[in-house]
Amino acid sequence: MTITDTTAPQATRRLNTSKAMVEAIAQEMRANPEVFYLGEDVGRYGGIFSSTTGLLDEFGPNRVIDTPISETAFLGLAVGAATEGMRPIAELMFADFVGVCLDQVYNHMAKIHFESGGHVRVPMVLTTAVGGGYSDGAQHSQTLWGLFAHLPGMKVVVPALPADAKGLMAAAIRDDSPVVYMFHKGVMGLPWMAKNPRSVDVVPEGEYVVPIGRANVVREGSDVSVVTISLSVHHALDVAEKLAGEGVSVEVLDLRSLVPLDREAILASVAKTGRLVAVDEDYHSFGMSGEVVATVAEHDPGLFRVAPERVTLPDVPIPYAHSLEYAVLPRHDRIEAGIRAVLR
Amino acid sequence: MSSTDSGPGAEVRRGLYETMVLCRTYEEAILREYHADKGPGFDIGKGLVPGEMHLSAGQEPVAAGVCAHLTSDDAVTATHRPHHLAIAHGMDLEAMTAEIFGRVDGLGRGRGGHMHLFDPATHFSCSGIIAEGYPPALGMAFAFQRRGTDRVAVAVTGEGAANQGAFHESLNLAALWRLPVVFVVEDNDWGISVPRSASTAVPSNATRAAAYGIPGERVEDNDVDAVWAAAGRAVARARAGDGPSLLEVHTVRLWGHFEGDAQGYRPELAELPGRDPIPRYAARLTDAGILDAAAIDRMKAAASERVEAAVAFAKASALPDPSDALDFVFA
Missing domain, CATH: 3.40.50.970 (Thiamin diphosphate (ThDP)-binding fold, Pyr/PP domains)
Known part of the structure; x- marks a missing residue:
C-alpha cells in the first residue's frame, strides 16, 4: 500500500x-x-x-x-x-x-x-x-x-x-x-x-491514502490541547484562531480515527501543554471524551497541570428546537468556555 | 447430481442414509463427551465441551436431502444448531470437532465454538442469532452471481426465524435481485419451549413465499426422499439463474433445545422415539432391497470410526494459550 x-x-x-x-x-x-x-x-x-x-x-x-x-x-x-x-x-x-x-x-x-x-x-x-x-x-x-x-x-x-x-x-x-x-x-x-x-x-489528486489510526495536529499550540474529531475540529480551529488574538496558543488534535485510537498523539500533545479539553459531539458518558481523559490519566496523571475539561453532548436525546439543540451541541461558545476553564 | 420429480435412485438413497447416520453418530458422540464431566450435578460451563450445546438429532433429513445437491463451492449458512448441516456439507470433522472442544486446531482456533463454525473450504458459516444467517447468504449468492458462476447459497433457519424481520427482508431482496439462494426452514415445531401454534400465524411458512413471488414448498413428515426432490428443484432453479426458493421441512427435534433442557413443556416426549427418521428410513430402504442389515452395520461402523477419530483428534489438540486471547480481532 x-x-x-x-x-x-x-x-x-x-x-x-x-x-x-x-x-x-x-x-x-x-x-x-x-x-x-x-x-x-x-x-x-x-x-x-x-x-x-x-x-x-x-x-x-x-x-x-x-x-x-x-x-x-x-x-x-x-x-x-x-x-x-x-x-x-x-x-x-x-x-x-x-x-x-x-x-x-x-x-x-x-x-x-x-x-x-x-x-x-x-x-x-x-x-x-x-x-x-x-x-x-x-x-x-x-x-x-x-x-x-x-x-x-x-x-x-x-x-x-x-x-x-x-x-x-x-x-x-x-x-x-x-x-x-x-x-x-x-x-x-x-x-x-x-x-x-x-x-x-x-485535496491531492491521484492516489492518496491516510493511514487509519493516526491522529493529526491540525493546529500547533503550546497552552492547551483540544482533542476532538469530526465537525468539532472545524469549530475548535475557529476558536483557536479567535483566542490567538488574545495570546492564547491552542493546539488542535484531530483524532481522525477512533479505532485504533492514536493514544501516543494524545499523550504527546498533553505532555506539551499540560491542559486538556476533550470535545466530543457524542453523548457525554461512557464515550470518546472519557476515553481521551483516561488515556492520559492511566499513563501519567502528572501530565495534567489542571483538571481536564470535557465539552460534549449531555446525556439527553438531541432536542428539535434550534435554541435547545444549540444549547447542548459542543459549539464555539462551549468550546471556548472549556478552554478558558483549563487556563484559569 | 441431477434432480428429478421422480425421487432419488437407489444409489442416492444409500448416500442419504449414510449421511444421516454420520450426522447422528456425531451428535451421539458429542452428547457423550458433553455430559461426561459436567458433574456433580450439571454445570454448563464445566467439562471438555463447555457452554450451550444444541444438537440436531432428528433433523438429519434436512441436511442430507439438501446438501446432496451441493458441492463445496456452494455456500451454506446455518443456525445455532449447525452440526448436521456442516457434516452433510462436507466439513472436515477433525477441525470441526476441535473447534467444538475449544482447541487450537479448531476451525476458529477455539474463538468460535459450536455455534460459530466458519469453514472457507466448504463456504460454511453459522450464526447464533435467529434468522441473521439469511442476510449474509444473500451476499455470498451476490458474489457468485456477479462472477458469472452457477454456485448457490443455501440459508437455513428454524421455523421461529420466519417471524423475524431478517427473514422477510432477505426473501424480498433475493427475489428482487434474482439471487441464487435456497432458503430452508427447519420446522421442528418448537422455538425452545414455544410451539409453532403459539408463534406463527400460518400453518405453513412455505405459503409466505407467495408474498415475494417465489416458489414455496413444504415437505411433511421429515421425509428425506421428498426433501431431496424439493431441494433439487430449488437448487436447480437457483443454478439456472431463475432466483430463490423457499423450502420448509417439517422435521423433529428429538432432544432438548439445548443439553440440560428437561423439556417439561413438551407433551409428546413419549412418542418421539417413534418419530426418529433414521430407523424409519432404514426400514424403507431394507424393504426396497436397497440396504440390508450387514450394509447398515458397515455404515454405522464406518461412521463411528470417523467420528471417534475426530473426537480423539480434538482431545489431543492443545487448549489455546491465554496469552493469545486478544489475537484475530483485526485482519
Missing part, C-alpha cells in the same frame, strides 16, 4: 469534503472490480448527503446499487459478499438507523474474523452520515461513534477535513478488516446546510 500522509507539494486543487470522499471511492472502484457501493438512494440521487454523487454515471447500476429500505438485508449482503472476497461499501443513510440492523454490524461484520480464528476476512466499509446542528431531531442527529468504537472488531474513522475524507476512504476500502466510515453532514460542504469554510480545502 502506498502511504502518502502529506499533501503533495503541487496540490492546489480544492474540493469539498463530499467530492473528496467520492473521488476516493471512484479511484478505488476503477482500480478494483470487486469494489461496489450499495445503500438507500445512492444511485440516481447520489446519496442524501452527496456521498455518491456521479458514481452511478461512471460505474452503472451493477456497481452503484440502490437497495430496498432493508438495512439488515443489505448490510448482511455486504458481509456475505465480503467473506467471498468482494469489497463492498454499504451505506447506512443515518448512523441513527443502526438500531434496525445492529445485529449484522456487531454480531456479524465485526465478529466473523475473530470467531473464525482469522480464517475468514470481512473487507467491507460501512459508510454512515452522523451529527446534528440542523434541527433534525433526536433520531436523525446523533453521532454514535462511541457506540461503534465500543464494540470490538471494526475500525472506526471519522474524517473532518476534505483531504482526510479522501485518504481515509482509500485506506478503508483497502483494509482487510471492516471499517466504519462516519461522515458528519456538517463537514461535507453541502449547499443546503450551513457549512464551515474548512469543508472546502486542497
Whole structure:
C-alpha cells in the first residue's frame, strides 16, 4: 500500500469534503472490480448527503446499487459478499438507523474474523452520515461513534477535513478488516446546510491514502490541547484562531480515527501543554471524551497541570428546537468556555 | 447430481442414509463427551465441551436431502444448531470437532465454538442469532452471481426465524435481485419451549413465499426422499439463474433445545422415539432391497470410526494459550 500522509507539494486543487470522499471511492472502484457501493438512494440521487454523487454515471447500476429500505438485508449482503472476497461499501443513510440492523454490524461484520480464528476476512466499509446542528431531531442527529468504537472488531474513522475524507476512504476500502466510515453532514460542504469554510480545502489528486489510526495536529499550540474529531475540529480551529488574538496558543488534535485510537498523539500533545479539553459531539458518558481523559490519566496523571475539561453532548436525546439543540451541541461558545476553564 | 420429480435412485438413497447416520453418530458422540464431566450435578460451563450445546438429532433429513445437491463451492449458512448441516456439507470433522472442544486446531482456533463454525473450504458459516444467517447468504449468492458462476447459497433457519424481520427482508431482496439462494426452514415445531401454534400465524411458512413471488414448498413428515426432490428443484432453479426458493421441512427435534433442557413443556416426549427418521428410513430402504442389515452395520461402523477419530483428534489438540486471547480481532 502506498502511504502518502502529506499533501503533495503541487496540490492546489480544492474540493469539498463530499467530492473528496467520492473521488476516493471512484479511484478505488476503477482500480478494483470487486469494489461496489450499495445503500438507500445512492444511485440516481447520489446519496442524501452527496456521498455518491456521479458514481452511478461512471460505474452503472451493477456497481452503484440502490437497495430496498432493508438495512439488515443489505448490510448482511455486504458481509456475505465480503467473506467471498468482494469489497463492498454499504451505506447506512443515518448512523441513527443502526438500531434496525445492529445485529449484522456487531454480531456479524465485526465478529466473523475473530470467531473464525482469522480464517475468514470481512473487507467491507460501512459508510454512515452522523451529527446534528440542523434541527433534525433526536433520531436523525446523533453521532454514535462511541457506540461503534465500543464494540470490538471494526475500525472506526471519522474524517473532518476534505483531504482526510479522501485518504481515509482509500485506506478503508483497502483494509482487510471492516471499517466504519462516519461522515458528519456538517463537514461535507453541502449547499443546503450551513457549512464551515474548512469543508472546502486542497485535496491531492491521484492516489492518496491516510493511514487509519493516526491522529493529526491540525493546529500547533503550546497552552492547551483540544482533542476532538469530526465537525468539532472545524469549530475548535475557529476558536483557536479567535483566542490567538488574545495570546492564547491552542493546539488542535484531530483524532481522525477512533479505532485504533492514536493514544501516543494524545499523550504527546498533553505532555506539551499540560491542559486538556476533550470535545466530543457524542453523548457525554461512557464515550470518546472519557476515553481521551483516561488515556492520559492511566499513563501519567502528572501530565495534567489542571483538571481536564470535557465539552460534549449531555446525556439527553438531541432536542428539535434550534435554541435547545444549540444549547447542548459542543459549539464555539462551549468550546471556548472549556478552554478558558483549563487556563484559569 | 441431477434432480428429478421422480425421487432419488437407489444409489442416492444409500448416500442419504449414510449421511444421516454420520450426522447422528456425531451428535451421539458429542452428547457423550458433553455430559461426561459436567458433574456433580450439571454445570454448563464445566467439562471438555463447555457452554450451550444444541444438537440436531432428528433433523438429519434436512441436511442430507439438501446438501446432496451441493458441492463445496456452494455456500451454506446455518443456525445455532449447525452440526448436521456442516457434516452433510462436507466439513472436515477433525477441525470441526476441535473447534467444538475449544482447541487450537479448531476451525476458529477455539474463538468460535459450536455455534460459530466458519469453514472457507466448504463456504460454511453459522450464526447464533435467529434468522441473521439469511442476510449474509444473500451476499455470498451476490458474489457468485456477479462472477458469472452457477454456485448457490443455501440459508437455513428454524421455523421461529420466519417471524423475524431478517427473514422477510432477505426473501424480498433475493427475489428482487434474482439471487441464487435456497432458503430452508427447519420446522421442528418448537422455538425452545414455544410451539409453532403459539408463534406463527400460518400453518405453513412455505405459503409466505407467495408474498415475494417465489416458489414455496413444504415437505411433511421429515421425509428425506421428498426433501431431496424439493431441494433439487430449488437448487436447480437457483443454478439456472431463475432466483430463490423457499423450502420448509417439517422435521423433529428429538432432544432438548439445548443439553440440560428437561423439556417439561413438551407433551409428546413419549412418542418421539417413534418419530426418529433414521430407523424409519432404514426400514424403507431394507424393504426396497436397497440396504440390508450387514450394509447398515458397515455404515454405522464406518461412521463411528470417523467420528471417534475426530473426537480423539480434538482431545489431543492443545487448549489455546491465554496469552493469545486478544489475537484475530483485526485482519
